[in-house]
Amino acid sequence: MGHSERAHALLSASGASRWMACTPSARLEEQFPDTTSESAREGTLAHELAELKLRNYFFSVDFGKRKLTTAVNKLKKAELWNDEMMGYTDEYLDYVKAVALKFKSQPYVAIEKQVDLRAYVPEGFGTADCILVGGGVLHVIDFKYGKSPNGRVSAERNPQMMLYALGAYEAYKILYNVSEVRLSIVQPRLPDGISEWSCSLDVLLGFGETVKERAELAIKGEGEFAPGEKTCQFCRAKGMCRARADENVKLAFSPDIGKKPPLLSNEEMGDYLIRGADVAKWLADLQKCALAECLAGNDVPGWKAVEGRGSRDWTDLDEAFAALEAAGISTAILWERKPVTPAGLEKALGKKEYTAHAANYEVKKPGKPALVKESDKREAITNKVSAAEAFKEE
CATH class of the missing domain: 1.20.5 (Single alpha-helices involved in coiled-coils or other helix-helix interfaces)
Known part of the structure; x- marks a missing residue:
């Protein structure tokens, strides 16, 4: 079954941070269709590629190079395919390989494993990207393809990841002793895209008891709303x-509002x-x-839908330009020539090819200052000039 065809539980692992905090939301949103976006479909495609590479590495006897090449070529026909996916999924593969090699002996490996969560969540199940078990360690690794710095996901006490770990523990506890649980999230499109966290089995099982309580409320649509x-x-x-x-x-x-100074303080801001x-x-x-x-034709008092500002286009570009050139209009006027950006070229060539031929000619320009929460991992900047900068020699 393809990634995009998978069913989703009402109390899904991916939505655990939501329904655990706001228990009535799971039943409330049942009334609305589950939609997707281009970014989500792109992520699904990248996940399928990542899965193929892991299968080829760990199970090369059953899924050798020829099968891998055939499967990848099939993915390349997808509308959202981009060669840069090869480089980003290689980074994910390299991380998983490095983790596996750190085990004292070869670990048990499960790829795209559907885990049963019914011991903790009614009708619950989820699909873990990669599970490694051995030497008392249960390691769950998740691949995410988002590229927004605001979308960086932390592995620390991550409800989705801890649910996957609970499901994996239930699946393998008869076969393997587990004392330590490790969680990793790999987001290769971000510069600081690897997040890791570990805990004892007791901490994980304690989380499982909390999940049971919250899930019992959520499945009934009960509890308090917690918008945020x-x-x-x-x-x-x-x-x-x-x-x-x-x-x-x-x-x-x-x-x-009360009797306060006319200007906000930084603390109030x-x-x-x-x-x-x-x-x-x-x-x-x-x-x-x-x-x-x-x-949909329904009345929203005070509002209506109108047609937005339109745009103009050619009915037939080739025919129009041929007529213009025949009328003496210079080709230079008809076409704009612009250099491709480093990001655009990397996207076209793929990361490996770009790095080999063009990376030395690239310079990183600072981005426009942005206000983010203090918890953001990026280093804070300021316009204040330091003493070293003020007195440095020209």
Whole structure:
């Protein structure tokens, strides 16, 4: 079964951080269709490639080079295929290989293993990208293809990963002794894309007891709503959820107003930014829902759908340009010539080919300053000039 065809449990491992925090959300979002995006489909394609490479490395007798080449060539016909996927999935493969080689003896390996989570979550199951077991260690590795720095996922106490580990432990505890659990998330498109965390088996099983309690509420649609930026991010009901609306209206339109100085302090500024982080996103989600209702012919008082600004295009590019050239219009006017960017060339050539021929001619320019939360892993910057910079020799 392909990655895109897999079923998803109501209380999925991938959505655990949401339904564990906001237990009624699982039943609430059942009313809305499960949609996908181009980025998600691209990630699915990259996952399929990564799986093929792992199978070829660990099970080369059954899945040799010829089968790998045939399968990869089939993936290359996909609309979203890009040669850079080869380099990024190689990085994932190299990481898994390095982890496996650190075991004192060859570990048991499971790739794209569907784990049964029913001991902890009603009707629960999930698919772990890679599981390694041996020498008292259970190591679960997850491959993620996102490239946004804001989308960096930490392995530390990650509910999805810990659920995979619980499922893996239940599957293999009769065959293998486990005392330590290791979790790794590999995001090769980010410069700091490897996150690792470990815990004892007792800590994992303690988490399992917490999961049972939260899952029991979630499967019934009971408990308290807990709207928040991260909790609501991937919830299908986020645009029409009343709890989220009430929370954001309170944050946006009912501030704590009293007799205070005319200007905000830095402390207040930081507090407002944290408390109101979801307000703008909520309004955008609400607009999408209202637009969908209007387009469906339903009345949203005070609003309507209209056609946006259009664009112009050629009915037949070749025919139009031939006529223009025949009329004496220079070809130089008709075509723009622009150099490809380093990122564009790397995408076209693939990472390996780009590194071999063009990387030496590349220079990294600093990005535009951006405001992020203090927990972000990137180094803080400032406009203040240090003493070393002020007095350095020209």
